[in-house]
Amino acid sequence: MVDQLSTSSLLITRHNPETHKSILLIAHTSFYxxxxxxxxxxxxxxxxxxxxxxxxxxxxxPQEKEPVRNFQRSKEYxxxxxxxxxxxxxxxxxxxxxxxxxxxPNSPDYIGFRTIEFTNEFRPGSIIAIKISLLPxxxxxxxxxxxxxxxxxxxxxxxxxxxKQLTLVDLERIIYRTSFEExxxxxxxxxxxxxxxxxxxYCGIQGQISILxxxxxxxxxxxxxxxxxxxxxxxxxxxSNRLKIHPNTKKLGEWYENAFEYISCLPRLxxxxxxxxxxxxxxxxxxxxxxxxxxPFIIKSSKFIRSLSQTTIQLLSxxxxxxxxxxxxxxxxxxxxxxxxxxxxxxxxxxxxxAADFPNLSYGIWRNWGRQTxxxxxxxxxxxxxxxxxxxxxxxxxxxxxxxxxxxIMYDEKNARYNCRDAVWWWLYSILNYTKFVVNGYEILxxxxxxxxxxDDSSPKIVDxxxxxxxxxxxxxxxxxxxxxxxxxxxxxxxxxxxxKDEGFNNNIGVNLKTGFIYGGNRWNCGxxxxxxxxxxxxxxxGHPSTPRDGSAxxxxxxxxxxxxxxxxxxxxxxxxxxxFQISLExxxxxxxxxxxxxxxxxxNFENEFWIDESNSSEFVNRKQIxxxxxxxxxxxxxxxxxxxxxxxxxxxPEMFNKTHIWLALKQVETILLGKYGIKTxxxxxxxxxxxxxxxxxxxxxxxxxGFNYHNGPEWLWLTGYYIRAKIYWxxxxxxxxxxxxxxxxxxxxxxxxxxxxxSNDWKGLPELTNSNGKFCPYSxxxxxxxxxxxxxxxxxxxxx
Numbered sequence: 001m002v003d004q005l006s007t008s009s010l011l012i013t014r015h016n017p018e019t020h021k022s023i024l025l026i027a028h029t030s031f032y033x034x035x036x037x038x039x040x041x042x043x044x045x046x047x048x049x050x051x052x053x054x055x056x057x058x059x060x061x062p063q064e065k066e067p068v069r070n071f072q073r074s075k076e077y078x079x080x081x082x083x084x085x086x087x088x089x090x091x092x093x094x095x096x097x098x099x100x101x102x103x104x105p106n107s108p109d110y111i112g113f114r115t116i117e118f119t120n121e122f123r124p125g126s127i128i129a130i131k132i133s134l135l136p137x138x139x140x141x142x143x144x145x146x147x148x149x150x151x152x153x154x155x156x157x158x159x160x161x162x163x164k165q166l167t168l169v170d171l172e173r174i175i176y177r178t179s180f181e182e183x184x185x186x187x188x189x190x191x192x193x194x195x196x197x198x199x200x201x202y203c204g205i206q207g208q209i210s211i212l213x214x215x216x217x218x219x220x221x222x223x224x225x226x227x228x229x230x231x232x233x234x235x236x237x238x239x240s241n242r243l244k245i246h247p248n249t250k251k252l253g254e255w256y257e258n259a260f261e262y263i264s265c266l267p268r269l270x271x272x273x274x275x276x277x278x279x280x281x282x283x284x285x286x287x288x289x290x291x292x293x294x295x296p297f298i299i300k301s302s303k304f305i306r307s308l309s310q311t312t313i314q315l316l317s318x319x320x321x322x323x324x325x326x327x328x329x330x331x332x333x334x335x336x337x338x339x340x341x342x343x344x345x346x347x348x349x350x351x352x353x354x355a356a357d358f359p360n361l362s363y364g365i366w367r368n369w370g371r372q373t374x375x376x377x378x379x380x381x382x383x384x385x386x387x388x389x390x391x392x393x394x395x396x397x398x399x400x401x402x403x404x405x406x407x408x409i410m411y412d413e414k415n416a417r418y419n420c421r422d423a424v425w426w427w428l429y430s431i432l433n434y435t436k437f438v439v440n441g442y443e444i445l446x447x448x449x450x451x452x453x454x455x456d457d458s459s460p461k462i463v464d465x466x467x468x469x470x471x472x473x474x475x476x477x478x479x480x481x482x483x484x485x486x487x488x489x490x491x492x493x494x495x496x497x498x499x500x501k502d503e504g505f506n507n508n509i510g511v512n513l514k515t516g517f518i519y520g521g522n523r524w525n526c527g528x529x530x531x532x533x534x535x536x537x538x539x540x541x542x543g544h545p546s547t548p549r550d551g552s553a554x555x556x557x558x559x560x561x562x563x564x565x566x567x568x569x570x571x572x573x574x575x576x577x578x579x580x581f582q583i584s585l586e587x588x589x590x591x592x593x594x595x596x597x598x599x600x601x602x603x604x605n606f607e608n609e610f611w612i613d614e615s616n617s618s619e620f621v622n623r624k625q626i627x628x629x630x631x632x633x634x635x636x637x638x639x640x641x642x643x644x645x646x647x648x649x650x651x652x653x654p655e656m657f658n659k660t661h662i663w664l665a666l667k668q669v670e671t672i673l674l675g676k677y678g679i680k681t682x683x684x685x686x687x688x689x690x691x692x693x694x695x696x697x698x699x700x701x702x703x704x705x706x707g708f709n710y711h712n713g714p715e716w717l718w719l720t721g722y723y724i725r726a727k728i729y730w731x732x733x734x735x736x737x738x739x740x741x742x743x744x745x746x747x748x749x750x751x752x753x754x755x756x757x758x759x760s761n762d763w764k765g766l767p768e769l770t771n772s773n774g775k776f777c778p779y780s781x782x783x784x785x786x787x788x789x790x791x792x793x794x795x796x797x798x799x800x801x
Contacts, residue, residue: 001013001014001219001220001269003164004700005026005042006039006040006041006042006043007031007039007272008028008030008031008038008039008124009028009041010027010029010622011024011025011026011044011689012025012027013025013272018271020133020134020139021051021131021132021133021134021144021415021704022048022131022133023045023054023129023130023131023132024046024129024130024132025126025127025128025129026044026118026122026125026129026130027123027124027126027130027402028041028118028124028127029124029125029128030124033689035583039202041118041122043103043114043115043116043117043118043538044115044116044118044134045113045114045115046114046115046116046131047113047124047135047138047267047268047269048114048115048135048267049103049106049108049114049132049133049134049135050094050106050114050130050132051092051131051132051133052091052092052094052098052130053088053091053092053093053097053128053129053130053131054090054091054129054131055089055091055098055127056089056092056097056098056099056100056126056128056129056428057086057087057088057089057127057128058086058087058088058098058099058121058122058123058127058128059081059084059086059125059126059692060083060084060085060086060087060123060125060203061083061084061085062083062318063083071284076129077235077343079555080154086126089595092483094106094130098117098119098121099118099119099121099122099126099128099129099558100116100117100119100122100128100130100394101113101116101117101119102115102116103115103116103117105438105667106796108135108136110148111135111137115160115772116130116415118294123238123406125756134267134689136263137484138265138266138267138426138634139211141263141265141266141678142262142266142274143260145259145262145277145278146262146780148259148278149261149277149278149281152281154283155479157338158255159282159285159579160257160285161200162251162252162254163285163286163289164250164289165290166248166286167248167293167379168290168293168294168312168313168386169316169317169318169350169352170248170249171286171289171290171313172314172316172317173204173243173246173249173314173317174204174205174243174249174252174800175202175204175205175206175283175287175290175313175396176201176203176204176206176285176313176314177202177204177312177317178191178201178202178203178358178359178362178363179191179199179203179359180359180363180364181203181319181362182242182360182365183363184205184320184321184322184363184364184738185247186317188240189203189238189241189245190203191203192238192791192795193205193779194225194234195224195228195230195518196223196224196227197223197224197228200211201333201359201762201763201782202763203242203404204776205239205279205282205286206281206283208225208235208239209279209283210225210280210762210763210764211281212225212280213762214280216276221500222501223302224553226272229271229272229275230266230268230269230415230552231270233260233264233645235275236256236262236263236264236275236627237725238304238444239253239256239260239279239761240253240254240256240257241253241259243256244257244653245639247495256278256282256496256646257354259278260275260278262274263275263278264574269484272664275324276679279795281557285531287310288801290310290313291309291376291415291416291638293385294384294385294386295383295384295385296308296800297383297384297385297796298383298796299383300384300439301795301799303718304751304769304795305792305795305799306756307758307759307764308403308749308758308766308788308791308792308795309383309384309792311380311764311765311766311783311785311788311789312380312381312384314350314355314358314764314765314783315354315355315358315362315376315380315421315783315785315788316354316355316380316386316389317355318350318352319353319355319362319363321363321364322353322364322365322367322368323348323349323351323353323412324349324351324353324368324392324393324396324397325348325396325397325400325410325450325452325463326347326382326396326398326399326450326463326683327349327392327395327399327449327450327463328353328395328399328447328448328449328450328463328464328465328467329397330465330467331445331446331447331448332443332444332446332466332674334388336349336350336351336392337350338350346788347463349392351389351392351393351396351525352375352389353367353368353373353393354368354372354373354380354381354785355785356369356372356373356784356785357372357768357781357782357783357784357785358763358765358781358782358783358784359781359782360781361559361781364411365409365411365415365546366409368404368407368409368410368411369408369409369410369505369698370397370407370408370410370420370423370424370426370427371395371406371420371422371423371426371529371604372508372784372785373397373785374393374397374406374423374426374427374429374784375426375529375718375785375786375789375790376785376786376788376789376790376792377390377391377393377394377430377433377434377789378429378430378433378437378478378786378789378791379498379721379788379789379791379792379793379796380785380788380789380792381393381432381439382433382437382438383572383792383793383796384792387434387437387438387441387723390430390434390438391434391444392439393430393446394430394431394434394470395412395429395444395447395470396471396478398427398449398473399449399450399451399452399463400416400418400452400453401424401449401451401453401473401477401524402418402452402453402456402683403418403485403487404424404476404477404480404481404485404509404587405418405421405423405424405426405509405785406420406426406427407423408420408423408531414460417496418487418489419489419497419505419507419525419557420531421518421520421521421527421528421553422526422527422528422529422556422559423508424453424551425518425556425559425560425563426559428474428559428563429559429562429563429652430798431444431470431474432562432563432566435566435570438483442472442551442570442573442575445469445470445471445474445570445576446469446470446471447469447470448464448467448468448470449467449468449473450463450464450466450467451467451468451471451473451587454466454468456487457529460476469579471570471575471576471577474567474576475576475578478563478567478581479562479581480581481509481510481511482510482511482513482516482581482583482593482598483509483510483581483583484509484510484511485509485510485646486506486507486508486509487507488505488506488507489507491504492505492624492691495789497536497537498535499533499542499543499719500533501524501526501543502544503522503525504524504525504533504543504545505525506525507520507521507525507527508520508521508522508523509521511531511560511584511622512632513593513601514601514605514608515552515601515602515605515631516560516598516599516600516601516602517560517605517609517631518551518552518556518557518560518590519551519552519558519632520550520653521548521549521550521551522548522550523545523547523548523550523634523635524545524549524632525545525550526541526545526546526548526549527549527550528547528549528553528555528556530546530547530549530645530681530705530710531545531547531711532546532547532708532709532710532711533545533546533707534546534668534705534708534709536698536705536706537707538698538699538700538703538705539699539700539701539702539705539706539708540702541702541705541708542707546708546709546710546711546712547638547711547712548628548633548634548635548638549630549638550630550633550634551630551631551632551633551634551639552609552630552631552632553629553630553645554610554627554628554629554631554645554646554648554649555645555646555648555652557602557606557649557653557656558648558649558650558652558653558656559652559653560602561599561603561652561653561655561656562652562653564595564598564599564613565594565599565653565655568595568596568599571595572644578595579595579596580592580593580595581593602656603655603656605658606656607657607658607661608648609628609631609656610627610628610631611627611628611661612624612625612626612627612628613625620636620637620639620640621640621673622640622641622642622683622685622686623640623642623668625661625664625665625668625685625746626642626646626668627646627649627661627662627665627794628646628753629641629642629643629645629646630642639724641682641683641684642673642682642683642684642686643681643683643701644669644673644679644680644681644716644719644722644723646662646664646665647669647679647719647722647726648719648722649665650662650665650726650729650730651722651725651726651729654729654730655801659730659734661732662713662726662730662732663733663734666723666726666727666730672684672685672780674720674723674750675715675755675772675773675774676715676753676769676770676773676774677715677717677720677753677754677766677774678714678716678717678719678720678770679715679716679719679720679723680713680714680772681711681712681713681714681715681716681719682711682712682713684713686712688703688709688712689709689712689713690703690709690712690713691713691714691771691772691773691781692709692713692771692772692775692777693707693709693710693714693716693717693771693777693780694707694779695707695710695779696779707779713772714769714770714771714772714777715769715770715771715772715774716768717754717768717769717770717784717786717787717791718768718770718784718786718789718790719783719790720750720754720761720787720790720791720794721787721789721790721791721792721793721794722790722794724747724751724783724791724795724797724798725790725797726745726749727743727747727794728743728744728794728797728798728801729745729797731743744798747794747798751794751795751798753774753792754766754791761782761783763782763783764783765782765783765784765787766783766784766787766788767780767781767782767783767787768780768781768784768787768790769782
């Protein structure tokens, strides 16, 4: 450790971690010709007992001789200074020193600082080394700290007993939690602020670990974080106090408080080291405990899979100002934990919700996104074994259904926006996966859904006033899609969406009875995940969806097909009591459409409608040997754009695809769309392609202004998970060992880049997107649920090989 006592004097401290003795070396340098009077050196305060002086020495010149002004180096031999006088002594008592004077007691029972003053003999060119030992009470504190550190390796210790009682939701509070999430508790806490550095990224100990790792790696002993620990006990009090105010983490907070009391007794120079030992040691045990609460896939997997699985802990928590709708009391056990609001006595179900991303979409009205929740559910909840939380999310969102849709964004149980067509299909796909992963998962179909809106025009209902079996709700959704329905968003207008044109609030959703494809939307709204609405008057893109994708979007057709296949199977096993829908035609005729017939129509028409082969002569064709992004969109040319959504479809409903065609299309993706980390959202040859996303672009450029190109080029990471899964599945179908071997090699190379990206991210997750060629995008979230979830799914598929 090096400190500067003055512009010309240095203090170098070496500490022996075994004997806990220290050596202080003070040097008064002479880098420049000294004047006859040199600067004053402040007194030195020492925490510890001064044992002795190992040595002291000075360089001077006799008074009768002139000081050395210009040293002349000999060309023949090594020469030194001739007009000098050397003083040097070893192993002397402090009372015998010429260079320093002790101005305080030095007995072991004196607990204050030892004050040393420098004499006039400690001139430029002087040096002294002092041996220091710890005070008895400090040695005792270190003994206690070592006993606490030994608790980490003792499975029956007090620390490990506390840890074993913690849930994954408790771990989220201890390790992570964003500023917004913490503030929602209303307890007066926020992320910790380091002077001359700024706010930590998390309130939990990951916020400290991300900095400590760098301090150790680069030996940044002068880092503001280290200085803050030396200057006071504020951070240690912050850590223990924020945990003590919550019942589930109170015991751990008290354990930290006890440890920090011993640390605060140490010399300030030693505090950062023991703080690091306590925090880092506990951090790894907490992380390991989290793995043990997950399923065998996580527990037995690689370090990267285990690290990535931590995002299920990060992103899933109960947030007071982002509560989900209450679920029915009449469900198969277990029911969610409940409590009452201390002030309003309102009933609260502690259902953890899934943040769409960190840090911005983690709180309040911006946290609960239907689409992102259910795209992520398989990877972040089912693969990690969080079946109860997955079930509660399915049932809670099910209660919010209106217009036969899951809300795009849900402010609370009575305020939601129903402006996306795809969230309900991702919800259905999540139920499908739940029944596959969970033992007796089909029982969820008989769970009651407490409907907030039993029909479109209902006033909000209180919980359990109108219950419906989940299987009937699914039937109702499918029936109305195949019957087709129209609605206008409630509250349509400027205050609901200040950018949307009036026509955009209208929705017409249904199924093409000829092809079986679901369709919906119009050119003035954007109801799929590519949902950027223009907002720049200056560039004239306000009210223009960047990617309307109306008509039949390819991934929605796949989600529908997968859902039909699943419920046909559930029907055969007796868990889904419906096998047909009776609908009315415009002529008034009523017809029955069986589930199998609907599914067969999709399979019979999919390749004919979506595949663009070499013989296609349409004027709108820009690329061949790809799948259309949509069918029957208003702007016909958008059907033919090369976008990555067919990758998703090829994983969700592979039965629709010709194996030769999809392999050719995936080659196109690898050559044209694949980036370093993510997948380009549009063909670079497309006129609308802009690879770099700048959300606050205030130019006149229609294609760029206000981030209009959000889904027209930037490379999204969640698509990479589906790309990997598609390559694994379809390379097997080619029945060629060389192709399969080359594919696995390609995938492992791609995953290695994601490992680097994850490890370099202080937030410990994967971002939403990057700019072109994998460049960092400052407007992207640092952690996105979909990015982490789909890569976990890809790694799961890879582990099954």
